[in-house]
Amino acid sequence: MGSPILAPSMLAADHTRLAEDIKLVEAAGCTWLHVDIMDGHFVPNLTFGPQTVADLRPKTELFLDVHLMLAQPQHFVEAFAKAGADQITIHVEPSYDVGACLDQLKDLGVKRGVVINPRTPAEAVEPYLREVDIVLAMTVQPGFGGQSFQQDVLEKTAQIAKWRESLGLDFRIEVDGGVNAENAPLCRAKGVDTFVAGTAFFKSEDRSLFRKNIETLD
Numbered sequence: 001m002g003s004p005i006l007a008p009s010m011l012a013a014d015h016t017r018l019a020e021d022i023k024l025v026e027a028a029g030c031t032w033l034h035v036d037i038m039d040g041h042f043v044p045n046l047t048f049g050p051q052t053v054a055d056l057r058p059k060t061e062l063f064l065d066v067h068l069m070l071a072q073p074q075h076f077v078e079a080f081a082k083a084g085a086d087q088i089t090i091h092v093e094p095s096y097d098v099g100a101c102l103d104q105l106k107d108l109g110v111k112r113g114v115v116i117n118p119r120t121p122a123e124a125v126e127p128y129l130r131e132v133d134i135v136l137a138m139t140v141q142p143g144f145g146g147q148s149f150q151q152d153v154l155e156k157t158a159q160i161a162k163w164r165e166s167l168g169l170d171f172r173i174e175v176d177g178g179v180n181a182e183n184a185p186l187c188r189a190k191g192v193d194t195f196v197a198g199t200a201f202f203k204s205e206d207r208s209l210f211r212k213n214i215e216t217l218d
């Protein structure tokens with residue numbers, strides 16, 4: 001299991017002043033930024049496009065963890081990679097060739113991962129474990145920030161962590177949705193090493209302490 005990393009979610013930032021809010025992420029000592037891309041089809045909301053990522057890229061050295069909540073991600077991975085994403089994650093639920101899209105990501109030279117929704121079984125990511133840098137288990141139904149953490153998802157992260165160990169792999173396991181300082185230790189105990197937090201991070205009175213609390217979990 002990797003050392004814990006906090007990835008604040010840009011979804012919870014002020015969308016009229018993203019560049020300034022990213023400086024809050026840097027000032028807290030974070031090294032990652034989670035960027036949620038929504039298409040209004042796979043999820044019932046809209047957020048950012050490749051241009052947003054391209055405009056942010058020269059303003060920060062944060063590792064850009066781009067989560068594509070798209071029905072047809074294969075049409076957009078190149079644009080996001082060229083915009084400067086460091087890592088791109090794609091959902092397994094929509095109807096498209098996930099393996100081929102992972103191949104595209106490899107050719108584009110970015111880190112790559114697969115994502116499952118709360119009700120999608122862990123087995124849905126099993127075929128891809130040897131290829132990915134990260135598996136993201138959503139702890140809310142994707143689409144909106146500020147929802148409640150679904151603790152039963154941790155049974156899946158524990159299963160995925162078992163596969164990671166038995167196969168001798170080192171991909172990261174990430175959770176996203178309702179993550180806060182109270183439930184992060186529970187996640188850590190179930191194999192999680194990468195913690196996306198939107199609301200809890202941006203509303204925190206001491207963001208630096210919030211980061212330290214997550215990134216010093218045993």
Ligand SMILES: O=C(CO)[C@H](O)[C@H](O)COP(=O)(O)O
Nearest residue numbers: 142143145146177178198199
């Ligand atoms: O992917 C997401 C929603 O689809 C967000 O990253 C996630 O919900 C984080 O926000 P919060 O910490 O407020 O739950």
